[in-house]
Amino acid sequence: MKTLENDRFLRALLRQEVDRTPVWIMRQAGRYLPEYRKLRAEAGSFMDLATNPELACEVTLQPLRRFPLDAAILFSDILTIPDAMGLGLYFVTGEGPKFERPVRDAAAIAALAVPDPEERLSYVTDAVRKIRQELAGTVPLIGFSGSPWTLATYMVEGGSSRNFARTKALCYTDPRAAHELLDKLAQAVTAYLNAQIAAGAQAVQIFDSWGGALGFEAFQEFSLRYMAQIVDGLKREQDGQRVPVILFSKGCNTQLEALAATGADALGVDWTISLREARQRVGQQVALQGNLDPSVLLAPPARIRTEAERVLDSFGPGPGLVFNLGHGITPEVPPEHLGALIKHVQAYSARSTEP
Amino acid sequence: MKTLENDRFLRALLRQEVDRTPVWIMRQAGRYLPEYRKLRAEAGSFMDLATNPELACEVTLQPLRRFPLDAAILFSDILTIPDAMGLGLYFVTGEGPKFERPVRDAAAIAALAVPDPEERLSYVTDAVRKIRQELAGTVPLIGFSGSPWTLATYMVEGGSSRNFARTKALCYTDPRAAHELLDKLAQAVTAYLNAQIAAGAQAVQIFDSWGGALGFEAFQEFSLRYMAQIVDGLKREQDGQRVPVILFSKGCNTQLEALAATGADALGVDWTISLREARQRVGQQVALQGNLDPSVLLAPPARIRTEAERVLDSFGPGPGLVFNLGHGITPEVPPEHLGALIKHVQAYSARSTEP
Numbered sequence: 210m211k212t213l214e215n216d217r218f219l220r221a222l223l224r225q226e227v228d229r230t231p232v233w234i235m236r237q238a239g240r241y242l243p244e245y246r247k248l249r250a251e252a253g254s255f256m257d258l259a260t261n262p263e264l265a266c267e268v269t270l271q272p273l274r275r276f277p278l279d280a281a282i283l284f285s286d287i288l289t290i291p292d293a294m295g296l297g298l299y300f301v302t303g304e305g306p307k308f309e310r311p312v313r314d315a316a317a318i319a320a321l322a323v324p325d326p327e328e329r330l331s332y333v334t335d336a337v338r339k340i341r342q343e344l345a346g347t348v349p350l351i352g353f354s355g356s357p358w359t360l361a362t363y364m365v366e367g368g369s370s371r372n373f374a375r376t377k378a379l380c381y382t383d384p385r386a387a388h389e390l391l392d393k394l395a396q397a398v399t400a401y402l403n404a405q406i407a408a409g410a411q412a413v414q415i416f417d418s419w420g421g422a423l424g425f426e427a428f429q430e431f432s433l434r435y436m437a438q439i440v441d442g443l444k445r446e447q448d449g450q451r452v453p454v455i456l457f458s459k460g461c462n463t464q465l466e467a468l469a470a471t472g473a474d475a476l477g478v479d480w481t482i483s484l485r486e487a488r489q490r491v492g493q494q495v496a497l498q499g500n501l502d503p504s505v506l507l508a509p510p511a512r513i514r515t516e517a518e519r520v521l522d523s524f525g526p527g528p529g530l531v532f533n534l535g536h537g538i539t540p541e542v543p544p545e546h547l548g549a550l551i552k553h554v555q556a557y558s559a560r561s562t563e564p
Numbered sequence: 565m566k567t568l569e570n571d572r573f574l575r576a577l578l579r580q581e582v583d584r585t586p587v588w589i590m591r592q593a594g595r596y597l598p599e600y601r602k603l604r605a606e607a608g609s610f611m612d613l614a615t616n617p618e619l620a621c622e623v624t625l626q627p628l629r630r631f632p633l634d635a636a637i638l639f640s641d642i643l644t645i646p647d648a649m650g651l652g653l654y655f656v657t658g659e660g661p662k663f664e665r666p667v668r669d670a671a672a673i674a675a676l677a678v679p680d681p682e683e684r685l686s687y688v689t690d691a692v693r694k695i696r697q698e699l700a701g702t703v704p705l706i707g708f709s710g711s712p713w714t715l716a717t718y719m720v721e722g723g724s725s726r727n728f729a730r731t732k733a734l735c736y737t738d739p740r741a742a743h744e745l746l747d748k749l750a751q752a753v754t755a756y757l758n759a760q761i762a763a764g765a766q767a768v769q770i771f772d773s774w775g776g777a778l779g780f781e782a783f784q785e786f787s788l789r790y791m792a793q794i795v796d797g798l799k800r801e802q803d804g805q806r807v808p809v810i811l812f813s814k815g816c817n818t819q820l821e822a823l824a825a826t827g828a829d830a831l832g833v834d835w836t837i838s839l840r841e842a843r844q845r846v847g848q849q850v851a852l853q854g855n856l857d858p859s860v861l862l863a864p865p866a867r868i869r870t871e872a873e874r875v876l877d878s879f880g881p882g883p884g885l886v887f888n889l890g891h892g893i894t895p896e897v898p899p900e901h902l903g904a905l906i907k908h909v910q911a912y913s914a915r916s917t918e919p
Contacts, residue, residue, distance in 0.1 A: 381863030508736030
């Protein structure tokens with residue numbers, strides 16, 4: 210990739226040879242960093258940061274100034290699309306995101322319009338353009354969105370949920386309305402990710418954070434199908450380079466074969482499966498990304514290094530691995546622990562790939 | 565089993581032929597039943613019910629008066645052991661269980677004593693004896709306990725948790741203390757389940773509700789190992805009959821082979837795996853119990869019947885299935901929906917086993 214100084218991340222996603230395993234960290238721009246907490250306190254709310262392209266750019270770059278990460282990820286929220294659909298996103302400290310106007314029935318779903326991202330979400334595409342400019346070809350920028358199923362759970366429940374009872378009740382009692390909602394969301398996510406790609410995102414990830422709440426067949430009907438629709442609709446090229454797509458369905462390790470069959474380039478995996486088994490399940494179809502338990506970062510550096518080696522050894526030799534956590538980094542992690550992890554993954558994997 | 569009118573449940577757990585698939589429901593004695601809510605309101609708190617053998621017996625029997633269930637399960641709480649260890653269990657409405665004195669360091673762990681169940685938990689064994697008397701040989705009674713790992717999470721966190729950060733930090737920073745805690749809990753659970761068996765429990769289930777929070781190898785180190793220790797230490801016979809042991813590790817579908825290798829008779833499975841794959845993973849080693857998504861019970865009865873058939877068809881022909889949900893029934897389920905489920909599972913599986 211002629212425009213990038215460090216293209217290990219993109220190469221690994223396309224299962225091409227790399228000199229060492231690339232690494233980035235879900236939620237690498239976030240609350241565990243004191244410089245993030247300072248900027249957040251000055252800005253006001255989380256959404257004041259996310260909707261201001263200058264500040265979103267600054268937050269995106271903060272972890273890259275500290276750590277030799279192999280990719281940047283757009284600082285934003287997964288709920289920007291429902292917000293642009295008019296649901297009224299707000300945050301309550303300690304309770305997470307909420308919507309002022311949840312969507313609960315067929316009439317409310319029929320009334321939803323698919324938002325034009327250049328009109329309603331231009332703060333995101335502006336941030337993408339600004340970050341690309343600031344990155345100046347050092348490492349690639351990842352764009353992202355929530356999956357239709359995951360967005361739908363927040364829209365129907367009105368916020369976070371323990372068992373997603375309202376959303377599942379909608380799926381089982383009025384499947385037509387549920388599918389109309391999921392289809393509108395799939396259209397919206399496709400347009401949104403294509404707008405991020407057009408603005409400069411060099412890879413995109415779909416976060417299906419709550420896919421694991423669904424039963425084996427229900428997952429395929431209510432989540433997988435709509436992610437496949439998005440993968441089909443993405444313009445996966447930018448400046449003549451392939452734009453890889455990563456699907457991350459947390460808690461869905463029995464679905465890895467089905468996820469690989471969508472045509473995505475890579476799958477995120479959580480820490481409840483060994484990368485050895487994950488690789489056996491997907492074969493040569495996709496790359497893998499993961500899968501250290503974020504809680505390991507609370508351990509002393511010596512233990513962090515041992516656990517990182519276990520992840521790398523479990524994947525084994527050959528291309529197709531991006532090192533990451535199996536979920537986002539948590540606020541209580543000391544930043545120097547993350548530094549120790551990144552350094553060791555890079556050193557250990559460079560040794561392993563020596564001839 | 566000469567003493568039982570209906571021994572389908574025990575036969576299925578031992579992978580013996582049955583005329584139809586037996587069914588019971590996790591949390592079948594609970595808040596979705598108006599008669600439970602009435603008794604609970606009269607008694608005061610949840611623990612006022614659980615610690616009174618007369619009331620615990622009455623609550624245990626309530627669902628059996630409504631539905632033709634193939635087993636009763638002792639009404640109790642999974643946190644009776646830590647309470648007997650002196651941690652001070654209490655409940656806060658909407659927040660779940662809490663401990664007055666959480667266990668956070670090596671000194672607190674060293675000070676813990678393994679409780680004698682006949683002394684500190686006699687309200688449980690008294691309830692078991694009373695329920696057996698009242699059941700009068702109609703269906704078997706299931707005893708249960710939380711797993712050492714699951715009990716440890718509540719003891720260290722002081723209550724419920726989202727990501728178990730304190731407990732995992734203990735495991736990774738002071739593994740010796742973590743193992744001491746888990747070993748004491750394994751001893752306590754073994755004695756507690758043996759006391760339930762001696763009092764009349766005809767099968768026992770270990771609820772490893774939070775096993776799925778652990779990484780692939782960490783699960784084997786911090787949860788599986790201690791469940792295996794318990795399985796080894798159980799007196800699995802009562803009145804000359806085998807007492808089957810069921811392990812239910814929620815969110816641990818990649819561990820089914822390892823769980824089967826503990827020597828347990830059956831494994832509970834959640835709804836994120838098809839019973840077809842679960843059966844392939846465990847072969848002839850164990851029976852399976854599960855795995856309908858509890859949220860399906862919010863659907864209209866026609867959809868409930870379709871989904872129940874899907875579970876039964878996925879397991880396929882041959883012995884070794886106990887029908888259940890993949891987790892406990894939730895308070896908002898209409899009792900008549902559960903009635904429709906049980907009736908259909910029994911009718912459909914009787915048809916399927918006809919020659």
